[in-house]
Amino acid sequence: MSKTDVILVSPPSRTKSPRPPLGLMYLSSYLEREGITADIVDIKGYPDKEIFDKIIESIKKANPIMVGITCLSPEVEEVISISKEIKKKIDCYVVVGGVHPTVSPQDFLGSTSPVDFVVIGEGELTLTELLKTVKNEQDLWNVPGIAWFNDDQIVRTKSRLPINNLDELPFPAFKKVPMNYYTFPNIYAVRGILLSAFFIFTSRGCPFRCKFCSNKSVFGRRVRHRSAKNVVDEIEYLVNNYRIDGFYIYDDTFTINKQHVLNICEELISRKLDLIWGCETRTDLISEEIIKKMKQAGCIQIDFGVESGSQRILDILKKDITVSQIKNAFNICQKFHIRRFANFMINTPGETEEDIQKTINLAKELNATLNIFNVTTPFPGTDLYKEIETKLSPKDYSKMASKISFKEFIEFIESRCKFSQHNINLDVLLTDLWKEFPNVQDLSFRLNKSYVKGIIKELLFVVDMKYLKVINKSKRKKEYLKWLMDIILKKEKQSGNKL
Known part of the structure; x- marks a missing residue:
């Protein structure tokens, strides 16, 4: 049986994720351009208990020389588990990469580990x-950015410099993943808006120093931008080949470079693509000039990391923004009728009941279209991780995501990662906040005046003229209707079960 060079694997727990494995897609397209066959295993549509076996089965069929697995902190246990199974069934090298392997390579390497190599930082080069080196039996020390276990110790080569010219990278390998799944209308790309969309990176890197973020560990603190033409070429390719009606800019901070934003907007306008889109940025990087141009180019929503209504907490988190800047950004967006998605944090270091009340007061004043309240979690690679009293194990990492079990997640945070000074139970606090503020994770109806007003505000996008124009010309009208029917039937089934 002939061998595929590389199989890139999305972990089993991502089987229901609406977000595509863009990192693997960039890796695959780059490897293929370099003459290396590289496929992606990203399985959707099977029950959870079958996914693990389906992944192994797919890898066995490909018979690869190397298997690469991406990994976030909550996925460490499952990635090690599937790596063991791969080693049992297939004669190949196992490589892990992504955020957690980059910041904690020691969690994957050892005398009994099934992992052969860790890729640290950006992985394309x-x-x-690495693949060429092992195939040709050359010296591993000549490959920057890797770690492995050698002579009873973990060794690593010098760091790899970030890729400078992002335009040199090929587009992600769209044909290697189930694009029908990712582009089917949903409310998770531009969160809260029903839309057939896809995710786009226009830059890499983040210069800011937020204590709770580890993204800078992979892409670095120096920001590198793609050209506007390169970005919109990719968007236009997605329109022509996958019939998307919108997109979400996945950059950590889209508006960090004013001219970059204006150039992309001008390119979108000049090509008359008539799409709607959203992005994420900081409240101190917003101006009327930028928002006006983004609105003209189809921007319908901006996600902001507000975090807290307490200036003291913002300073502790090293956000380097002020409450007045937050208010100003929301006022500008409201002036230009841009939807506002507000991310808040609870369980922040030193948080008191007074700080919580300031956050609630600010949330009410900002009057965001949608709010989400996140529990501060000290992921490895963040400054917060250094502040917890006892270091965590791979078993602990798996509890750092509420998708496994919300109850277990809260219990873990309360017992091992409690940063706040107040004695309010986090579960109770979140429940109270969700009763007051609509959020995209739970848009159920509640007989609460402020909540009902919030739901109405959230659903106003259905009468937005820009949205209606996009849907009217969409080639996916039947899919939008199917999504709505599925939601109605699901609600009816839930109501029936309650009876």
Whole structure:
């Protein structure tokens, strides 16, 4: 049986994720351009208990020389588990990469570990060189950005410099993943808005120093931008080949470079693509000039990391923004009728009941279209991780995501990662906040005046003229209707079960 060079694997727990494995897609397209066959295993549509076996089955069929697995902190246990199974069934190298392997390579390497190599940082060049090196039995020390276990110790080569010219990277390998799944109308791309959309990176890197974020560990603090033409070429390709009606800019901070934003907006306008889109940015990087141009180019929503209504907490988190800047950004967006998605944090270091009340007061004043309240979690690679009293194990990491079990997640945070000074139970606090503020995770109806007003505000996008124009010309009208029917039937089934 002939061998595929590389199989790139999305972990089993991502089987229901609406977000595509863009990192793997970039790796695959780059490897293929370099003459290396590289497929992606990203399985959807099977029950959870079958996904693990389906992944192994797919890898066995490909018979690869190397298997690469991406990994976030809550996925460490499952990635190690599937790596063991791969080693049992297939004669190949196992490589892990992504955020957690980059910040904690020691969690994957050892005398009994099934993992052969860890890729540290950006992976396109590193994985390409690593594959060529092992195939040709050359010296591993000549490959920057890797770690492995050698002579009873973990060794690593010098760091890999970030890719400078992002335009040199090929587009992600769209044909290697189930694009029908990712582009089917949903409310998770531009969160809260029913839309057939896809995710786009226009830059890499983040210069800011937020204590709770580890993204800078992979892409670095120096920001590198794609050209406007390159970005919109990709968007236009997605329109022509996958019939998307919108997109979400996945950059950590889209508006960090004013001219970059204006150039992309001008390119979108000049090509008359008539799409709607959203992005994420900081409240101190907003101006009327930028928002006006973004609105003209189809921007319908901006996600902001507000975090707290307490200036003291913002300073502790090293957000380097002020409450007045937050208010100003929301006022500008409201002036230009841009939807506002507000991310808040609870369980922040030193948080008191007074700080919580300031956050609630600010949330009411901002009057965001949607709010979400996140529980501060000290992921490895963040400054917060250094502040917890006892270091965590791979078993602990798996509890750092509420998708496994919300109850277990809250119990873990309360017992091991409690940063706040107040004695309010986090579960009770979140429940109270969700009763007051609508959020995209739970848009159920509640007989609460402020909540009902919030739901109405959230659903006003259905009468937005820009949205209606996009849907009217969409080639996916039947899919939008199917999504709505599925939601109605699901609600009816839930009501029937309650009876």
